[in-house]
Amino acid sequence: xxxxxxxxxxxxxxxxxxxxxxxxxxxxxxxxxxxxxxxxxxxxxxxxxxxxxxxxxxxxxxxxxxxxxxxxxxxxxxxxxxxxxxxxxxxxxxxxxxxxxxxxxxxxxxxxxxxxxxxxxxx
Numbered sequence: 001x002x003x004x005x006x007x008x009x010x011x012x013x014x015x016x017x018x019x020x021x022x023x024x025x026x027x028x029x030x031x032x033x034x035x036x037x038x039x040x041x042x043x044x045x046x047x048x049x050x051x052x053x054x055x056x057x058x059x060x061x062x063x064x065x066x067x068x069x070x071x072x073x074x075x076x077x078x079x080x081x082x083x084x085x086x087x088x089x090x091x092x093x094x095x096x097x098x099x100x101x102x103x104x105x106x107x108x109x110x111x112x113x114x115x116x117x118x119x120x121x122x123x
Contacts, residue, residue, distance in 0.1 A: 002026040002113040004095045009118030012085055016122070020080040022095030022115055030099040034078045036069060037108055038091035038120075045094070049080055050105025058105050063089075085122045092117040 008020040024031065035050035049069035051057040057069050068081040078095060096111035104110050 002028060002031065002097050002099065004097060004113055004115035006093070006095045006115040006118040009093060009120045011121040011123065014086055014122055016085050017081070017083045018085065018120060019082070020093055020095075020118060020120075022078045022080075024076050024078070024097055027099070028076055028097075031075075031097045032101040033098040033105045033110070034069075034071065035096045035098075035105050035111065036067075036078075036080045037094045037096060038089075039094070040091040043091075045108045046091075047106030047108060048093075051078065052101075052105065060106060082120070085120075087122050089120060090122050091120060093120050 003025045004022055006022045012018055032053050037045050037047050039045040048060045048063045049067055051069050066084045070079045094117045095115040097113045098111045102110040
């Protein structure tokens, strides 16, 4: 089993930056993909950034060039650096991890484990 704990959300003005963190614990050796998703009220959960633990990342068109997903050297903490934030980025952000491998790191249905979420509000 894998546990995920997010931190780093908050309120920021448009054009500002935030960095989200997600610490993984437990059976992390099984993880081959990690991702960040967001969900605004009344909307479906959207994949914004996903990475392959062995290298490579993907982004949704809505955040490409503004958000960056990275993994620390230990492979246990994933970050989402969010720059030039816009009001439409306002949502609850969730970290996710997959035991095993997927070629679709932006697809929520691929993931086995989820964090509790952290709120990002851009005004």
